Amino acid sequence: MTEPKNFQRVLIANRGEIALRIQRACRQLGLETVAVHSEADAQSRHVQEADIALCIGPNAAARSYLDAEAIILAARLTEAGAIHPGYGFLSENADFAEAVEAAGIRFIGPTPAAIRLMGDKITAKQTMQAAGVPCVAGSDGPLPEDEQKILALAEQVGFPVIVKASGGGGGRGMRVVWQADDLLKAVALTRKEAQQAFGNPTLYLESFMQKPRHIEIQVLCDTHGNALWLGARDCSLQRRHQKVLEEAPPPGIPPELIAKIGQSCAQACRHIGYRGAGTFEFLYEDGVFAFIEMNTRLQVEHPVTEETTGLDIVCAQIEIAQGKPLHLQQADVQTIGHAIECRINAENPFSFAPSPGLVTQWTLPGGAGIRMDTHMAQGCTVQPYYDSLIAKVIARGATRTEAINRLQVALAEMQVEGIETNIPLHQAILQDTGFLEGGVDIHHLEHWLEKRSHP
């Protein structure tokens, strides 16, 4: 095996807090950075602080952060040896990863083949089953055309079932069916939607778990056969399939159960020759884990894993891309204490309408166990063109209770004016009995939102 050519300069193909997070990791490793950006982000912090900043297009993401050709041209122009895609945008685009490597540039992420394999939810599930990762009972492949065969499959799995698009993911392109009478109509409708949304009408079917939790395993794999799992996260607090608050470790799940599932994930990574950071997402109900999908990238919520393991996942991603071996074994990975992350969005805490605009006051919390991942500052403008995530408040404590207490104090300390934020929503969640007990299911937050009184 030839040693991959090492790089000295990394192009960051993203924006906002994660671009700044990646820039910090590069600096710590002694690497230079290139910030490519849209016109709207010219004043943003990581752009201002980058070694080289280059505006590659107008505000529309399609002509800036999603313009694969422009990003690769910019990397060549600035002699960047590697591209970090962050999360979202082009991070799980196999064609982009392939084009980057074809241009002789290192893609800080998995191989294009691994991204493609996991991007198709049917092949992902088949691969995981073959590797010994527990999956939800289902059609184990594409749904047939024959209506009687579809009905027979569903009866065999048992109602309720969920019909999903193979090209979907992240909560898109799925429909729950409670009884046989509604199945064929639902299949036809989902097929049509899948064709329109993903250009792929292939569907599959799974048993629908009614009150599951969302539990995920972080993995990290080098190119020397070392695959580690870094504990689990609980991301059950979601609204419209968007995570709101995440924590590690998941409360109330026996560590030996998590260790077992973690080991199967690491084993699956060795099986497929996975490279870099990744996340296995599971539904968990009544002591049973069921694989749903794998994210082949860095996640928004990676800090809760960093806070409980003491590892730097972004630095590790970069070092793996440099061909370096991980300097630790599974036995060296210990999770200590508890960490919780609140995603702070520029939005109305009741209507969830985005709230872009000028930030006239920005006072951040601090103190023991508090970490802030943010690109904002007083006088900054929250742009209306992109995601509304403006900060992540992460609290670590020796216990879950200590982490919650620190988070409550931190959120009360944080002062933001000029725009609306969902800080009041987080403060309310941190006082919710269900949350305080721990272990709520993925529908808990939406049910809670329906019941709460409006101001």
Place this chain on the structure above:
Amino acid sequence: MEKPITLPAFEALPTPQDLAQITHWLQQAGLHELELTNAQGLRLRLVANTSALSVASPSLPSTAPTAPAKPTSTPILTPYFGHLRLQDVATDKAFVTVGQTVQQGQTVGMLDLGSITVAIQAPGNGVLSSICAQEGDLVGYGHTIAFITPS
């Protein structure tokens, strides 16, 4: 509706107060529009809206004080990013020089991206008043490289 009204003297343009009064009468009379002409050839057309009033005088300069239109500089912006080339490699001469007249669409420079080059074109007709970037600069999208004074 039969109430006789006296229009103000119309030797010069009526004052805004007079215009408001006339328009008010128009609305009271249920009329939509009124046009007045005087001996000097001044023509005033008033249009009354039911909700708001609007005054239009198409044959006269606007009553509102407006600054005289003065020629402003128009920036020449880059349509992409790349290394700036102000010299034409084919002729080894500058694409344009300060003081030169340029036509809309005329190439004033190139963006060199190694494998491809992208032309930078003048956004309108005018005289090149200044160049504010250097040969070989790495410039981003939407960067101002020069100004023209429109002709």
